Amino acid sequence: QSVLTQPPSVSGAPGQRVTISCTGSSSNIGAGYDVHWYQQLPGTAPKLLIYGNSNRPSGVPDRFSGSKSGTSASLAITGLQAEDEADYYCQSYDSSVVVFGGGTKLTVL
Amino acid sequence: EVQLVESGGGLVKPGGSLRLSCAASGFTFSSYSMNWVRQAPGKGLEWVSSISSSSSYIYYADSVKGRFTISRDNAKNSLYLQMNSLRAEDTAVYYCVPGGVEDAFDIWGQGTMVTVSS
Numbered sequence: 001q002s003v004l005t006q007p008p009s010v011s012g013a014p015g016q017r018v019t020i021s022c023t024g025s026s027s028n029i030g031a032g033y034d035v036h037w038y039q040q041l042p043g044t045a046p047k048l049l050i051y052g053n054s055n056r057p058s059g060v061p062d063r064f065s066g067s068k069s070g071t072s073a074s075l076a077i078t079g080l081q082a083e084d085e086a087d088y089y090c091q092s093y094d095s096s097v098v099v100f101g102g103g104t105k106l107t108v109l
Numbered sequence: 110e111v112q113l114v115e116s117g118g119g120l121v122k123p124g125g126s127l128r129l130s131c132a133a134s135g136f137t138f139s140s141y142s143m144n145w146v147r148q149a150p151g152k153g154l155e156w157v158s159s160i161s162s163s164s165s166y167i168y169y170a171d172s173v174k175g176r177f178t179i180s181r182d183n184a185k186n187s188l189y190l191q192m193n194s195l196r197a198e199d200t201a202v203y204y205c206v207p208g209g210v211e212d213a214f215d216i217w218g219q220g221t222m223v224t225v226s227s
Binding site: 002046048096 | 154159204211218
C-alpha cells in the first residue's frame with residue numbers, strides 16, 4: 001500500500017488529454033512538500049518529467065504539466081501521442097522518508 | 110557528462126548478504142545527498158535509503174531498517190549499500206540517485222539487479 005495513491009491505469013486516444021491523480025495526506029502533499037513526476041518506458045530507468053509540482057526540466061514537451069492542490073497533485077498530458085504510453089509515478093516527502101505513488105500505466109488507444 | 114554506474118548485484122540465497130556500489134562521475138559527488146531506490150520486477154518504485162553529503166544524516170525505509178546500511182566514500186566518488194539478511198521481497202533493480210529526500214531525482218543510473226532466491 002503506497003503512501004501516495006495513483007490510479008493503476010488510465011487510457012486515451014491520440015490527441016486527447018488525460019490526467020493522472022496522486023492523492024496524499026496532511027503529512028506529505030498537504031504539508032506543503034513538493035510533488036515530482038516520473039515517466040518510465042518499458043525496460044528503462046525512470047525519467048524526471050515534472051519537478052516542484054509544476055516545473056518541466058529542459059527537453060520535456062509542454063504537453064506535460066503538473067499541478068497541486070490541498071492533499072493531491074495531478075499530471076496532465078495533452079495531445080496524447082503513442083510514445084507517451086508508459087508508467088508514471090508521483091513522488092513526495094513524508095516524515096524523513098521519500099514516498100512514491102504506486103504508479104499509473106498509461107495506454108494510448 | 111554525469112554518470113552513475115551501479116554494480117554488485119547478483120543471485121543470493123535468502124538470509125545472505127550483498128554489497129552494492131555506485132560509481133559517480135561528472136558532478137561534485139561530495140556536495141550531494143545520495144539515495145538508493147529499488148524496483149521489484151513488474152512493480153513500482155520504492156525508496157530504500159538516503160545519506161547526506163557528509164554522511165551526517167542517514168534515513169531508511171521501514172522495510173530495510175536494521176538489515177541494510179548505506180555509506181559513501183567522497184574521496185572515491187562512491188556510494189554503497191550493504192544488504193544483510195536478504196529476503197525474497199528484496200529482489201529488485203537497485204538504482205543510485207543523487208538528491209535530498211525532498212528533491213526531484215533527475216539523474217538515474219542503469220541499475221543493478223539483485224535476486225534473492227534459493
